[in-house]
Amino acid sequence: MDPFNIVIKAQGEQIDLNIHPQDGVNFKVVYHGGLVGEMFLDNGNWQAENSGHADILLDEAVIAKIGRELDLVLGRASG
Secondary structure (H helix, E strand, O other): OOOEEEEEEEOOEEEEEEEEEOOOOEEEEEEOOEEEEEEEEEOOEEEEEEOOOOHHHHOHHHHHHHHHHHHHHHOOOOO
């Protein structure tokens, strides 16, 4: 899978993220050219590892928003 972009809203502002799929279940998250961490599925729930570059992946609500966008791209979204 090729890298793709997602847009989320956090703390009242729009955040554009570039997602780099690694192996189908891990996704590197890039913000303004810097790696902010990695998203991965753990027992069907999205989790994140923060790289320390930015605090984006420290907020559980943001992790959930990114996870929802990933679900949409991966066709995992449930109605």
